[in-house]
Amino acid sequence: MSRPAIAALRERLQRWMLRNRPPEALPILLRQRRVYVLPTGTGLSYGGMLLAMLIASLNYNLALGFALTFFLAGVGHLALLRAHRNLLGLSLQAGRAEPGFAGAPLQIELVFSEESGRERGPLRVGTPEDPSAGFELAARSPTRVACLLPARPRGRHRLGRLRVETRFPLGLVVAWAYLEPDIEAWVYPAPEPHPPAAPQGGTGERNARRANVAGDSELESLRPYRPGDSLRRIAWRRLSRGGPLITKSFSDPVGSDLSLNWQACSALPDVETRLSRLCAWVLQAESRGLRWSLSLPGFALDSGSGPEHARRALEALAKFGTAP
Amino acid sequence: MIANEDRSATQWITAAVAITLLPLLPALTLPLAAFALVPLIWQAWRLWRRPAAMPPRPVLLLLAVGAAAATGLQYGSMFGRLPGLAVLAVLVGLKLLESRTRRDAHVAVQLCFFLQLGYFLIEQSALTAVLAACSCLLCIAALLRVEQHGLSLRRALSGSGRLLLWAAPLAAALFVLFPRLDRPLWGLPADAFSASSGLSDTMSPGSISELSLSGEIAFRVEFGEHLPPPATRYFRGPVLTFFDGRSWRPGPPSGARIATVRPTTDYVVTLEPNQQRWLLGLEQPVPAPDQILTAEGVLMAREPIRSRVRLHLQSHPGDRLVTEETEAHLRAARALPQGFNPRALALGRQIADQNVSDPARLEAIKDFLRRGDFAYTLSPPLLGRDTADDFLFKTRHGFCEHFASAFVVLARAAGLPARVVAGYQGGELNAVDRTLVVRQSDAHAWAEVWLGDAWQRVDPTAIAAPRRIDGGLLEALPDTDALPYLVRTDSAWMRALRDRAEAVAHAWNTWVLGYDAQRQRSFMQQLGFSVDDWRTVIYLLGGAAILWQGLILAPHFVRLQRRPRAERAWRRVQKRLARHGIEQGSGEGAISFAARAGALDSRLGTGLDSLAAAYSRLCFGPSPDEAALRSFERQISSWLSAPSSTS
Numbered sequence: 001m002s003r004p005a006i007a008a009l010r011e012r013l014q015r016w017m018l019r020n021r022p023p024e025a026l027p028i029l030l031r032q033r034r035v036y037v038l039p040t041g042t043g044l045s046y047g048g049m050l051l052a053m054l055i056a057s058l059n060y061n062l063a064l065g066f067a068l069t070f071f072l073a074g075v076g077h078l079a080l081l082r083a084h085r086n087l088l089g090l091s092l093q094a095g096r097a098e099p100g101f102a103g104a105p106l107q108i109e110l111v112f113s114e115e116s117g118r119e120r121g122p123l124r125v126g127t128p129e130d131p132s133a134g135f136e137l138a139a140r141s142p143t144r145v146a147c148l149l150p151a152r153p154r155g156r157h158r159l160g161r162l163r164v165e166t167r168f169p170l171g172l173v174v175a176w177a178y179l180e181p182d183i184e185a186w187v188y189p190a191p192e193p194h195p196p197a198a199p200q201g202g203t204g205e206r207n208a209r210r211a212n213v214a215g216d217s218e219l220e221s222l223r224p225y226r227p228g229d230s231l232r233r234i235a236w237r238r239l240s241r242g243g244p245l246i247t248k249s250f251s252d253p254v255g256s257d258l259s260l261n262w263q264a265c266s267a268l269p270d271v272e273t274r275l276s277r278l279c280a281w282v283l284q285a286e287s288r289g290l291r292w293s294l295s296l297p298g299f300a301l302d303s304g305s306g307p308e309h310a311r312r313a314l315e316a317l318a319k320f321g322t323a324p
Numbered sequence: 325m326i327a328n329e330d331r332s333a334t335q336w337i338t339a340a341v342a343i344t345l346l347p348l349l350p351a352l353t354l355p356l357a358a359f360a361l362v363p364l365i366w367q368a369w370r371l372w373r374r375p376a377a378m379p380p381r382p383v384l385l386l387l388a389v390g391a392a393a394a395t396g397l398q399y400g401s402m403f404g405r406l407p408g409l410a411v412l413a414v415l416v417g418l419k420l421l422e423s424r425t426r427r428d429a430h431v432a433v434q435l436c437f438f439l440q441l442g443y444f445l446i447e448q449s450a451l452t453a454v455l456a457a458c459s460c461l462l463c464i465a466a467l468l469r470v471e472q473h474g475l476s477l478r479r480a481l482s483g484s485g486r487l488l489l490w491a492a493p494l495a496a497a498l499f500v501l502f503p504r505l506d507r508p509l510w511g512l513p514a515d516a517f518s519a520s521s522g523l524s525d526t527m528s529p530g531s532i533s534e535l536s537l538s539g540e541i542a543f544r545v546e547f548g549e550h551l552p553p554p555a556t557r558y559f560r561g562p563v564l565t566f567f568d569g570r571s572w573r574p575g576p577p578s579g580a581r582i583a584t585v586r587p588t589t590d591y592v593v594t595l596e597p598n599q600q601r602w603l604l605g606l607e608q609p610v611p612a613p614d615q616i617l618t619a620e621g622v623l624m625a626r627e628p629i630r631s632r633v634r635l636h637l638q639s640h641p642g643d644r645l646v647t648e649e650t651e652a653h654l655r656a657a658r659a660l661p662q663g664f665n666p667r668a669l670a671l672g673r674q675i676a677d678q679n680v681s682d683p684a685r686l687e688a689i690k691d692f693l694r695r696g697d698f699a700y701t702l703s704p705p706l707l708g709r710d711t712a713d714d715f716l717f718k719t720r721h722g723f724c725e726h727f728a729s730a731f732v733v734l735a736r737a738a739g740l741p742a743r744v745v746a747g748y749q750g751g752e753l754n755a756v757d758r759t760l761v762v763r764q765s766d767a768h769a770w771a772e773v774w775l776g777d778a779w780q781r782v783d784p785t786a787i788a789a790p791r792r793i794d795g796g797l798l799e800a801l802p803d804t805d806a807l808p809y810l811v812r813t814d815s816a817w818m819r820a821l822r823d824r825a826e827a828v829a830h831a832w833n834t835w836v837l838g839y840d841a842q843r844q845r846s847f848m849q850q851l852g853f854s855v856d857d858w859r860t861v862i863y864l865l866g867g868a869a870i871l872w873q874g875l876i877l878a879p880h881f882v883r884l885q886r887r888p889r890a891e892r893a894w895r896r897v898q899k900r901l902a903r904h905g906i907e908q909g910s911g912e913g914a915i916s917f918a919a920r921a922g923a924l925d926s927r928l929g930t931g932l933d934s935l936a937a938a939y940s941r942l943c944f945g946p947s948p949d950e951a952a953l954r955s956f957e958r959q960i961s962s963w964l965s966a967p968s969s970t971s
């Protein structure tokens with residue numbers, strides 16, 4: 001079977017497993033009907049081993065061989081039950097997605113809990129293809145899990161399908177469930193990496209003077225991430241290498257009003273690159289604490305500043321050209 | 325380089341492999357044991373002493389090729405039981421060395437399980453089972469550890485133990501119910517069963533005295549109430565008629581019709597595998613349908629005994645084998661090789677001349693043995709070409725085969741049809757489980773003489789050294805003869821210890837190892853099921869599996885039903901207050917309920933407020949720890965037992 005055919009088949013299977021449920025409101029409790037179990041590759045080879053051992057025991061009439069085989073068969077079956085139970089009764093209590101940028105992984109945060117008083121072995125959560133964020137759960141204590149989803153195009157997106165899975169306790173069996181929580185994420189246009197300086201005060205004079213600065217102020221220091229920090233300042237490269245969340249802080253040069261508008265980017269060939277540049281300008285202006293305004297075809301934001309101001313601008317950029 | 329986290333998982337797997345491999349090593353030859361050990365030691369050194377890189381691929385390849393070559397050289401083949409095990413053992417070690425991923429860990433553990441199965445082909449003692457259980461425990465703990473980083477050794481071992489414990493009922497049910505085969509699915513490799521020493525169907529000087537050095541058990545007999553006296557315990561093996569001057573072999577089949585007798589003794593023989601067909605029953609056995617009774621009175625199985633069997637036998641023991649006999653066989657039983665033993669032949673002729681009747685000739689020969697100052701010894705002097713002459717007239721020291729052989733030569737020379745019978749004689753009663761243990765050292769040879777209507781047993785050893793028959797080998801031998809320690813048990817406590825160990829082994833053999841197709845059938849019949857109906861078997865297996873699953877899931881459901889601990893404790897307060905007619909409303913919180921109760925009855929209210937506050941804290945605060953719950957329960961108990969609330 002060709003690769004696309006397999007992908008299509010998998011998609012159909014997943015849809016069937018979700019029983020065409022619409023995205024669900026939180027909390028989502030995992031019940032019997034949506035937890036699936038299958039042996040893993042090592043589980044299959046374990047089964048093959050058991051069969052070979054059984055045949056050998058039959059042939060040589062090995063009493064201890066039978067005993068060993070049956071013990072291991074019991075252990076294998078227990079592994080299956082335990083994997084199933086490890087997922088059963090788990091619930092997704094809350095979740096939110098940090099706004100992200102097109103082309104960068106989407107960071108989400110999920111809160112799982114369980115009420116049956118059983119502590120849960122290692123679990124993973126993520127996209128159906130790659131559930132990579134691992135966590136464990138103590139009995140009755142909600143646990144926060146940070147998870148990166150693959151990059152998306154700009155716009156407003158549902159998180160889509162998530163997969164929670166566990167290979168606990170022996171790695172012979174994987175138990176999994178699909179979740180489609182009703183959580184939305186903003187994906188802003190990818191900021192242009194080295195934008196020219198933003199046009200200032202409507203006049204383009206100082207443009208040329210600062211063009212070489214390339215929009216970068218001095219990187220001053222790194223400090224641990226605090227909720228509320230601008231995503232633009234997160235040291236993504238560190239994060240992608242598995243490091244902690246770290247915020248870059250910049251020295252703020254003194255500034256004046258900026259007018260960020262569509263026309264200023266008219267030299268750029270297409271909509272996306274223009275949006276990228278505008279996005280970069282917005283972030284730049286915001287990180288320097290300047291006052292700025294934004295105007296797009298069909299959207300205008302008066303001069304202002306602050307995270308809320310920036311958010312409205314970025315959302316407008318993300319939505320631009322798409323259906324409202 | 326192994327990551328720190330993975331290193332401890334790898335350590336666990338290494339330990340699991342080591343404990344699996346170690347009991348196996350003595351069974352391998354030295355070079356192969358070394359090949360299996362080298363990767364293990366390398367790995368251990370690398371893990372515990374110095375985190376070094378794994379050996380380069382060429383080295384691994386060299387080890388693998390070397391091991392394969394050594395196996396080939398040692399055993400002549402790569403297939404079969406021991407070579408297969410050797411290859412597997414080396415493979416496990418090599419796999420261990422390159423074990424980095426989760427998959428590698430699984431492969432190593434699965435190879436370990438295979439290795440254990442292979443080891444059962446060699447040895448299935450209770451001790452082996454204990455070792456295998458330890459190794460399983462460690463293997464599964466290692467898998468747990470691979471799956472769950474940072475699991476402590478204690479928790480992993482207890483987790484693994486719990487898994488095995490839960491699996492035990494299912495394993496037991498399957499063990500009893502799973503259909504066993506009467507015969508193998510395919511031909512067994514030539515070395516599937518190790519050649520064990522034991523009685524063979526040729527007898528030459530020294531062949532039985534060699535056995536007498538072995539304390540190994542040949543078979544066990546359970547007699548029930550009536551243990552026959554030692555002098556009648558002759559377990560009949562091959563009958564040897566043909567003599568070539570040095571060794572004795574079975575003659576051509578006699579062809580006579582053997583008379584059936586009414587059995588007088590019932591007994592159960594548990595025969596160790598001896599690769600032979602004879603079943604070593606007492607004399608004059610009565611054959612079961614799948615057994616053969618030869619014209620020489622030997623009870624035979626249809627197939628060589630390849631694994632331990634348990635047989636119900638019946639016999640009519642006595643020193644006469646009443647039968648008809650063919651002329652051809654009697655002629656063979658008088659034949660002597662030309663040109664051997666001239667002095668014995670002359671003596672025989674002289675006896676024949678002096679005595680007319682057969683019984684008289686027999687008496688004369690016995691007399692000669694009795695008066696001849698013969699001695700019984702384990703280390704007889706070497707005999708020359710004329711074995712009977714040398715023994716009868718020169719050395720006069722010998723073991724049972726010397727006596728039997730010389731006696732039959734003499735008898736034949738005197739014109740009496742005679743033959744040698746090999747088997748076991750005597751045995752020792754195990755004081756613990758009352759079974760008669762017959763060892764290889766109880767191997768014996770005696771003679772039979774044809775007296776017209778029956779073969780009369782004559783034990784020349786008994787004539788010359790009577791204590792051999794009544795007291796066993798030990799009694800008959802001079803103290804200077806070397807005997808293995810287990811055979812020569814002088815100290816009472818050693819004997820008691822040995823008896824106990826052998827009783828355990830016998831029970832193990834009977835109930836665990838001996839549970840084969842036949843026993844399964846009879847056991848199931850006792851329970852009222854027929855294993856021949858496959859549907860019954862499937863129903864039983866399915867029922868057992870469902871029952872087991874229920875057993876496992878039951879605690880889960882119980883726990884679901886069970887309320888949290890704090891709530892259960894508070895229920896006791898509610899019950900007490902309900903006795904006073906104060907009930908907590910469904911929407912009423914604990915604190916307001918306590919306040920209401922206090923207002924209704926001030927005596928009850930004492931301390932109730934603080935209880936309610938504690939309860940609310942436990943319910944709605946951060947999840948309580950063990951100490952907080954316990955102190956809350958204590959508080960409730962003391963409130964309940966306080967005089968103010970008991971009125």
